[in-house]
Amino acid sequence: MSQKAFASQGDLEEKKVSFVKLADNAYAYTAEGDPNAGVIIGDDSVMVIDTLATPVMAQGLIDCIRSVTDKPIRHIVLTHYHAVRVLGAAAYGAETIIASQGTYELIRERGEADMMSEYGRFPRLFRSFESVPGLTWPNLVFENRMTLWLGKTEVRIMHLGRGHTKGDTVVWLPREKVLFAGDLVEYASALYTGDAYLGDWPQTLENLRALGAEKLVPGRGEALQNAAEVNAALDGTKAFIDALFGSAQAAVAAGKSLNETYKATYAAMQPRFGNWVIFDHCMPFDVTRAYDEASGIRDPRVWTAERDTQMWAALEG
Template sequence: MSKAFASQADLQDKQVTFTKLSDNAYAYTAEGDPNTGVIVGDDAVMVIDTQATPAMAQDVIRRIREVTDKPIKYVVLSHYHAVRVLGASAYQPEHIIASQDTYDLIVERGEADKASEIGRFPRLFRNVETVPPGLTWPTITFTGKMIIWLGQLEVQLLQLGRGHTKGDTVAWLPQQKILFSGDLVEFDATPYAGDAYFHDWPETLDRVAALQPEKLVPGRGAALTTPEQVQQGLAGTRAFIADVRACVEAGVKAGKDLNAVYKETYARLQPKYGHWVIFDHCMPFDVTRCYDELTGYPDPRVWTAERDRQMWAALES
């Protein structure tokens, strides 16, 4: 019997936690669902990643309004995936900020990704009819580094390298050593690597670690509130990416096809990571992308709703 496609069988609501990390930083988390970061400056609020629909973003806004009435002026997109960006309109921000690489990915594959992700995650796209027509477009882009001052609070937006996507952006509070990593780092949640760069990701994590964050909001999973927890999150993400690559590389060198490599990789990693959130969802996409990278596709191929289903049928039937 084949597994339910992606996360279509995941229909149970998650318990939301709104964690205060400092007087300026908060983490909106929900038991492994996509996280949202909140930075409250002297004169304005910045939101990092939006939730998947405006209706779902309303709960984030409600939590923000419990701690401040300052205007939400900035929305930062850590990357282009629909589950992170399509709720942006609810905040009515003055600016939506993303890396230029993320902007380019929206141009190239935003529509395909939107259709793909809505098909994979019905629960996360609750009230999808509240998403305005079209895509979420940045109003400001940058390359490498951008600094925004929220009064006296410095926020650095940094591209530390390719990993989860080629456009990954982190938000860094250097005065407080708090990092919002997006999906470059996960905690007790399976990294989605369908659009990843397996070769680059570990080095990018090294650059994250070099900042020496004392607190970190991962893309999925609980907020990491001590340096020890931060190290656990970095180590777990790094180990998963390395293990997938090692298994797939061994299969490729042995001349095995994708189907055989997938089954062997799943069997080897399931005992170690199978308890992590969305493991069964991510593994077919992750192994397919890693196999591609090792066999002649340096850049990720576009996932469409049709390609998703074809891949799933080939590997999970």
């Protein structure tokens, strides 16, 4: 492997945004593999699921919302704590910012470190970073699940297990059978697993599958428009996890170093997953976490900007 630019610092190409109607009251905001967001329009107000990375960037989503409704944006749901998902929240003027207990704990524990780490990794996604007023804090925190009624629209907000992080949250519209899955599910996009619980993630995916979604908004990739596409995305996500964690477990059992594990895992996964968005970005972080978990480090270590660059130099330098 030739030396690569750090993380996604070399990714400068702007992506085409799509605002896709999934039901009369539900929309997906996607951008060719950049982070997605979701929108639910209730009788009197709007809910936004994930906020984009800065208030300036959030304006693009707000413009899409205003193209279909003038109802106030009153609710935000954070699917997890990562900066690219939450730091645009100030733009919406929402009254309620909802997160799981696990997400709240992660913001408190490592939100500041994550903000600077992510900004360094993927500067294009943090356009006008100076517009971020600080960390985004939820003001409504739930343990496992809650239900919110937006007039006649039932919205179930649930933590169905650990995976991408310990606080992963999905938003489910049971009548419409639309699921907003956050980064628990990706479609034709590499999984970022630097903060993951890889041993738990496959079961969490099966918990999502049991909902019977007919449409699904993944964390990255196109909105999925039927049950067959939903199941294909769940299967693809699980295949990536199985390949990554299985390789790391075998390497640790064989006494291989992290560097040896990285080279072997990259070579094994590249033929199937190498054309997925941000594959080269994710793999050093992914293998580092997989190696840790396979070695018995139960909870992910905190990523900092300094740790990021040290790891990248060790594996890609």
